[in-house]
Amino acid sequence: MKFATINGNKIEATKGAVGMCTHCGAELIAKCGTVKIHHWAHKGIRNCDPWWENETEWHRFWKSHYTAAWQEFSMLDPATNEKHIADVYTDRGLVIEFQHSSIHPSERMAREKFYKNMVWVIDGTRLKNDYPRFLQARNSFRRTHHPAIFHVDIMAECFPSAWIGSDVPVVFDFKGTVTIDDPRDPRHHLYCLLPKKDSRYALLTILTRRYFIDKTISGEWSSIFSSDFERPVPNQDAQQGQGRQNSNVRKESPFVLYKGRFIRRKRL
Incomplete structure (x- = not known):
């Protein structure tokens, strides 16, 4: 743990100290x-x-952006005393929740059920193949009306399987x-996989x-997210230069299957 309580204050570890x-x-x-x-x-x-994992420098880096009062916050479910x-x-x-180590899907679901309003931040550097897989798969992302939001058709080709079925946003670092x-x-950007609401694709921002x-x-x-993304994510610095980064992203086809034949979308 990063903090212990000493005289009612949250204190970081120092040699020889004892806390609660x-x-x-x-x-x-x-x-x-x-x-x-x-x-x-x-x-x-x-x-x-039992959900606690040993922390790394990566954990501490992320947690340091938030006030100490918010970090390592003890939460109780009054209905179950969990x-x-x-x-x-x-x-x-x-x-x-900042997750570095591997996690079983059952534990992931249990945490999401317990915390409810939450977001995962995943250390995408832990396994050496995760980023190369994502980098290769991003060429198949389909554009939406917003330059930083994409449709992902086959999530298994892009992300670790443990996170594909999450009911809350999952941010990959x-x-x-x-x-x-x-x-x-x-890698300067974060990639947020949103809960899948459409059986045909997932949304990535x-x-x-x-x-x-x-x-x-x-x-x-x-x-910041609406159900259908009619209201796009507000302006952010990441959008500068997105045209260069997404030059290889596959564009949506101008044709659609309609009543047994392909016709141009504008005719529907």
Whole structure:
């Protein structure tokens, strides 16, 4: 854990310190070695939340954009007394879960059911084939009326199978914490896969990191998407240069099958 409670305050780990778990109230000891990032740990082999994963620099980088009061927020379901620790819980009721390790679909569904209003942010750098697969598949994305929103026909060709059936937005971060000098590199952007509402395709939107952070902090995240995208995503820096990045994206066919024959769309 990043934080423990000391004298009523959320404090990061320092060598020799002892604190209290904000989730279960047990004693925590500071782990401040040279191999792993500094963190708090329960005494003995124990974890008070089975959903908790050991954090990486990538986790800390993302969580650092949000106030400490929102980080590692203990949440209770009063109907079942089930408790879990959200990576981030904003003052507008949005949960943000940063996921680095693999996750079983059953756990993913359980978390979505528990947190309800949430968004996943996935470390797309963990497996070496995830980004090359996405990069190759993006040539088949179909344009919509908005330059940063696309139709994805075959999600399995683009994304890890564990995330295809999610009922909440899933944001893929293929850059991680590395420095990339080329400003045109696609990894500078985030790629948000929206819950599939149409059996024919899924919707993918491209976001800047700053835009995602600002909208999740301001409380506007849940309102920027309409059901049919008649209201497009507001302007964002990522749209500059999108024409160059999407030059290889397949355009929608001008023909459609209608009553057994192909005719031009404008005739319908």
